[in-house]
Amino acid sequence: QQQVKQSPQSLIVQKGGISIINCAYENTAFDYFPWYQQFPGKGPALLIAIRPDVSEKKEGRFTISFNKSAKQFSLHIMDSQPGDSATYFCAASQSGTYKYIFGTGTRLKVLA
């Protein structure tokens, strides 16, 4: 029940295209869902996050869509750029725990 399932494992997108990464969770006590971006040799960097009382959040080219009834959330990267090539992790946490459960990661490659 603590798992967060992430798909796909890898993704190749043409420059200018839309990248979509999906995550699903089981624990309904989770109430904070961040996405992290990680480049090789670096630590994960917080990209965007959402709470379950909101169905969508947009920051620049990055959008999170959240479906509370399906217990799913996804990251959309619009107008994908080669500089977006990185590994993306979804995560979930429960208020007060300061503990994240991470998805397995998606390696995104954007072709120039």
Add this chain to the structure above:
Amino acid sequence: KAGVTQTPRYLIKTRGQQVTLSCSPISGHRSVSWYQQTPGQGLQFLFEYFSETQRNKGNFPGRFSGRQFSNSRSEMNVSTLELGDSALYLCASTSVTGAGTEAFFGQGTRLTVV
């Protein structure tokens, strides 16, 4: 504002040895969490400290331990190293905002056990 600082960046140790990793959180952040990242298991939660107290612990053996000092700096220790302990160890400095519990990661310490 300085980010999360982890030292050292790289370590090579021999099986059976012990190792200590250090983390300095973002100024003002009192919560520090540790994660282990491996290709096979991904990012896994080790433990979390707040005001020198361990509040949460992941599913790791007792060889993995940590502590936090009064200035919020944290150390983690791994004793009797095994080959499987080779990983990137990440420290996260956490703050509670209106959006939620935001965690900011350091660059990690790459530990290789030979």
